[in-house]
Amino acid sequence: MxxxxxxxxxxxxxxxxxxxxxxxxxxxxxxxxxxxxxxxxxxxxxxxxxxxxxxxxxxxxxxxxxxxxxxxxxxxxxxxxxxxxxxxxxxxxxxxxxQAGGEELEEVVISTTRSSRTIENIPTRVEAITLEELGEKGNMKPGDIRMLLSESTGIQTQQTSATSANANIRIQGLDGRYTQILQDGFPLYSGFSSGLSIMQIPPLNLYQVEVIKGSSSTLYGGGAIAGLVNLITKKPTDEGELSFMANLTSANGLDLSSFYGKKFGKFGITVFAARNANQAYDPADIGFSAIPEFERYTLNPRLYYCPSERTQLYFGVNATQEERLGGDMRYIDEHESGYYFEQNNTDRFSTQFNLEHRFSDNAILSVKNSLSFFNRDIAVPDYDFQGKQASSFSEVAYSLNSSRSDWVVGANLWTDKFSEQNATTVGARDYNNTIVGAFAQNTFTPIDWFVLETGLRTDYVTPAPANKSKGLFVLPRVSALFKITDRLSSRLGGGMGYKTPTIFTQEAENVTFRNILPLNTSQTAAETSIGGNADINFSTLIGNNVTFSINHMFFYTYLNNPLILTLRPDNLYEFKNANGYVDTKGVETNMKFGYEWIKLFLGYTYTDARQHYNGSVRNMPLTSKHRVNNVLMLEKEDNFRIGLEAYYFSPQRLNDGSKGRAYWINGIMMEKMFEKFSLFLNFENIFDTRQSRFGSIYTGSRTNPVFNEIYAPVDGRVINGGIKLNLL
CATH class of the missing domain: 2.60.40.4130 (Immunoglobulin-like)
Structure with a gap:
C-alpha cells in the first residue's frame, strides 16, 4: 500500500x-x-x-x-x-x-529657452507650472499670481507696503528688481511698470508658467540676474473654451473672470476679461488696512490669423486699470483729512504682435513687437508721486533645427522712457534708455545621453553706465544635460548678467520715492553678476504602485556693484554703488511621492544671502535662510481634489539689525468637479498667522505712523470659495 x-x-x-x-x-x-x-x-x-x-x-x-x-x-x-x-x-x-494615457506623461514643451524642446531635453533648468497646477493655485488666489509664485521653492514674495499690499518676488534671496517678468516672451513689466505687477495679473488665462532661476540675461537682456518668469497665455483651439469664475472671500473680496477662445478656419480669437475688487480689511483691528480697498478691470483680447500652414500671426492688447487705497480705516471710510493713507492709481496698456513663418520644417523666422504705456500715481499725506512710462520691444529671430543641433540667432531693440509729473524740489527723475542687442544660441546633442547649450549675447546700452564707457555688455552662458540613465539625469549651467541703474527698487518703493535725488547714470555703475547652478534628478518606483522623484539643486550668484539707497546728512536719499558685493548660495530640494490618486510634495530651500559692504559681512535682510514646503494632494481626475498645505519660514534679519519671528502658514483647499462646472472652497492661513500677533507693525501715532518692515502675513486667515463654469 x-x-x-x-x-x-x-x-x-x-x-x-x-x-x-x-x-x-x-x-x-x-x-x-x-x-x-x-x-x-x-x-x-x-x-x-x-x-x-x-x-x-x-x-x-x-x-x-x-x-x-x-x-x-x-x-x-x-x-x-x-x-x-x-x-x-x-x-x-x-x-x-x-500606450500613454492620462495627464501624468503629457509632454511639457518649453518656449522660454527659445528652443521649443520638451522639458526633459532642455539643458537649461526650467521649472514649469502646468495648467493643472495653475487651476489649483487659481482657486486659492484668483485675483493675482502672488501665491502662484510664492509657493515654489527658492521663491519668496516680499510685501513692500503694510497698508497697500504691494509686493515683489525674490528668487534665491535677491531683490525683486533682479527678476524679469515676461508675458509670452514680451517684457511688459520692467522699470517703472514693475510696481504692483504681480498683484495685477490674474491667472485664469494662463496656460503655463515657466521659471528659470539664476542669471538669464543672455536669453532676454538685462534685468534677469536672479532669474525670469514667463507667463504663457492660452491659445485658441478647434474645440474652443468658454469659462467663467466667480470668487468671494471672507476679507470682503470679489473676483469675476472670464475667458473665451476658439479657432474659426484661418482665424482664431481669445478674450480674457476680469474684475477684481476688495473692501478695506483690518483683521487685527488696529485701525490700518491689511488689505486695501481696490477695484481693478483687466481686458486682454487677441486675434490670430493663419494665412497658410507655414505662416501664423497674432495681435493682442492688454489693458488694466486699478484704483487702490490703503491706510487708516477712518480715511478710507470717510476720506477725512488728517489721517494716514496710501493711494495708488495705475493704468496699463500694451500691444503685442507676433509673426512666425516656416521656410521649411526646420527653419522658422519670427518677428515680435510690443508697445507699452504705464501711468501710476502714488499719493500719501503731503506728497504725490506721478509718472508715465512709454516703452517698446522689437525682435527678429531665426531658428534652424536639425536632428543633432538647434540654432537660434536674432537681434532686438528696447526703448524705455520715464517722465515724472509735478516734480518736487529734488528735480525730475526722468530717464530715456535704449538697448540694442544681438544673440546666438546653439543646442547640440552629440550623443543621446548628453546635450550642450551655449549662448552669447551682446547689448549696447545708452546712456552708458559709469563702468561701461561704451555701454557694451557681453554675456555668455552655457548649460549641459547628462542623461545618466532613464531614471537619473543631471544639469549644470551658468552665465553672466547685468542690470542698468534705476530708482525703481524696493527701497525706493518703501519711501514712496519721496526725497530721492535723480540718478546720475554716467556716475553710477551698472550691476553685474555671474552665477551658476547644478542639479540632479532621480525617479523610480517604490514597490509596484508608489512613484518617487527627487530633484536637488545647488546655486550660487555673485553680484558686483550693488545699487543701494543711502540717506544723506540733509535728509535726502541718493543711490550709490556699494563698496563691495552681494553673494547668495544655497540648495533647493524637491521630492514627490505618488500613489494612485494621492500625491505628496516636499520641498526645502536653504538660502545663504550676504552683503559684503565696506569690509563687513551681514545676512541679506528679509530673507528666510530655511524654508520648508509640504503639500498633500488627494485628486481624482474630473471628480474632486483636496489639498493640504504647510509652509515654514525661518527668522529673517531686518534692516535695523533685529530679527523677525519664525512662522508657519497652513491651508486647506477643496474642489468638486461636475460635467460643466466645479465648486471650490479654500481656507488660507487657517491658523491666522499674522505679523500683528508678533508685535506692533508701526511706531509713532496713527496720524503719523512709521511702519515696520513686513516679513510675515498681515491679512491673516482668509476663506474664499466660488464656482468655475466650463461651457464648451
Missing amino acids: KKYSFILLLFLSSTIAYSQNILTAVIKDSETKAPLIGATASLAGTTIGASANASGELQLTGIPNGTQVIRYSYLGYEDRLDTLTFPLAQTTPLVVLL
Missing part, C-alpha cells in the same frame, strides 16, 4: 510541477519602444506579480495551466489586459506595448 501511495504522490507532484508555467515579457512604450522600467504584470485573481527590470523585462512564475488573464500596468499609461492560454506555444519573450 505504501508503494502505491508513493507512486501516486510522485505522479501528483509531477503534474503540479508541469502545470506551473513561466511567462517572460518585455514591456515597452508603444511609440518610442523605450523599456518601461518598473512596469508591473499580475495574474488576475492571484497574488502572482512582478516588476520590470532596467531592460523592461519581467517574469511571472507559478502560472497554472489553462486560460489566464494578465494585467500590465505602468503609471501614466493605459492598463492592458491579455488573455493567454497556458502552456504557451511561444517560447521567446512576449513584447508588450503600453
Whole structure:
C-alpha cells in the first residue's frame, strides 16, 4: 500500500510541477519602444506579480495551466489586459506595448529657452507650472499670481507696503528688481511698470508658467540676474473654451473672470476679461488696512490669423486699470483729512504682435513687437508721486533645427522712457534708455545621453553706465544635460548678467520715492553678476504602485556693484554703488511621492544671502535662510481634489539689525468637479498667522505712523470659495 501511495504522490507532484508555467515579457512604450522600467504584470485573481527590470523585462512564475488573464500596468499609461492560454506555444519573450494615457506623461514643451524642446531635453533648468497646477493655485488666489509664485521653492514674495499690499518676488534671496517678468516672451513689466505687477495679473488665462532661476540675461537682456518668469497665455483651439469664475472671500473680496477662445478656419480669437475688487480689511483691528480697498478691470483680447500652414500671426492688447487705497480705516471710510493713507492709481496698456513663418520644417523666422504705456500715481499725506512710462520691444529671430543641433540667432531693440509729473524740489527723475542687442544660441546633442547649450549675447546700452564707457555688455552662458540613465539625469549651467541703474527698487518703493535725488547714470555703475547652478534628478518606483522623484539643486550668484539707497546728512536719499558685493548660495530640494490618486510634495530651500559692504559681512535682510514646503494632494481626475498645505519660514534679519519671528502658514483647499462646472472652497492661513500677533507693525501715532518692515502675513486667515463654469 505504501508503494502505491508513493507512486501516486510522485505522479501528483509531477503534474503540479508541469502545470506551473513561466511567462517572460518585455514591456515597452508603444511609440518610442523605450523599456518601461518598473512596469508591473499580475495574474488576475492571484497574488502572482512582478516588476520590470532596467531592460523592461519581467517574469511571472507559478502560472497554472489553462486560460489566464494578465494585467500590465505602468503609471501614466493605459492598463492592458491579455488573455493567454497556458502552456504557451511561444517560447521567446512576449513584447508588450503600453500606450500613454492620462495627464501624468503629457509632454511639457518649453518656449522660454527659445528652443521649443520638451522639458526633459532642455539643458537649461526650467521649472514649469502646468495648467493643472495653475487651476489649483487659481482657486486659492484668483485675483493675482502672488501665491502662484510664492509657493515654489527658492521663491519668496516680499510685501513692500503694510497698508497697500504691494509686493515683489525674490528668487534665491535677491531683490525683486533682479527678476524679469515676461508675458509670452514680451517684457511688459520692467522699470517703472514693475510696481504692483504681480498683484495685477490674474491667472485664469494662463496656460503655463515657466521659471528659470539664476542669471538669464543672455536669453532676454538685462534685468534677469536672479532669474525670469514667463507667463504663457492660452491659445485658441478647434474645440474652443468658454469659462467663467466667480470668487468671494471672507476679507470682503470679489473676483469675476472670464475667458473665451476658439479657432474659426484661418482665424482664431481669445478674450480674457476680469474684475477684481476688495473692501478695506483690518483683521487685527488696529485701525490700518491689511488689505486695501481696490477695484481693478483687466481686458486682454487677441486675434490670430493663419494665412497658410507655414505662416501664423497674432495681435493682442492688454489693458488694466486699478484704483487702490490703503491706510487708516477712518480715511478710507470717510476720506477725512488728517489721517494716514496710501493711494495708488495705475493704468496699463500694451500691444503685442507676433509673426512666425516656416521656410521649411526646420527653419522658422519670427518677428515680435510690443508697445507699452504705464501711468501710476502714488499719493500719501503731503506728497504725490506721478509718472508715465512709454516703452517698446522689437525682435527678429531665426531658428534652424536639425536632428543633432538647434540654432537660434536674432537681434532686438528696447526703448524705455520715464517722465515724472509735478516734480518736487529734488528735480525730475526722468530717464530715456535704449538697448540694442544681438544673440546666438546653439543646442547640440552629440550623443543621446548628453546635450550642450551655449549662448552669447551682446547689448549696447545708452546712456552708458559709469563702468561701461561704451555701454557694451557681453554675456555668455552655457548649460549641459547628462542623461545618466532613464531614471537619473543631471544639469549644470551658468552665465553672466547685468542690470542698468534705476530708482525703481524696493527701497525706493518703501519711501514712496519721496526725497530721492535723480540718478546720475554716467556716475553710477551698472550691476553685474555671474552665477551658476547644478542639479540632479532621480525617479523610480517604490514597490509596484508608489512613484518617487527627487530633484536637488545647488546655486550660487555673485553680484558686483550693488545699487543701494543711502540717506544723506540733509535728509535726502541718493543711490550709490556699494563698496563691495552681494553673494547668495544655497540648495533647493524637491521630492514627490505618488500613489494612485494621492500625491505628496516636499520641498526645502536653504538660502545663504550676504552683503559684503565696506569690509563687513551681514545676512541679506528679509530673507528666510530655511524654508520648508509640504503639500498633500488627494485628486481624482474630473471628480474632486483636496489639498493640504504647510509652509515654514525661518527668522529673517531686518534692516535695523533685529530679527523677525519664525512662522508657519497652513491651508486647506477643496474642489468638486461636475460635467460643466466645479465648486471650490479654500481656507488660507487657517491658523491666522499674522505679523500683528508678533508685535506692533508701526511706531509713532496713527496720524503719523512709521511702519515696520513686513516679513510675515498681515491679512491673516482668509476663506474664499466660488464656482468655475466650463461651457464648451
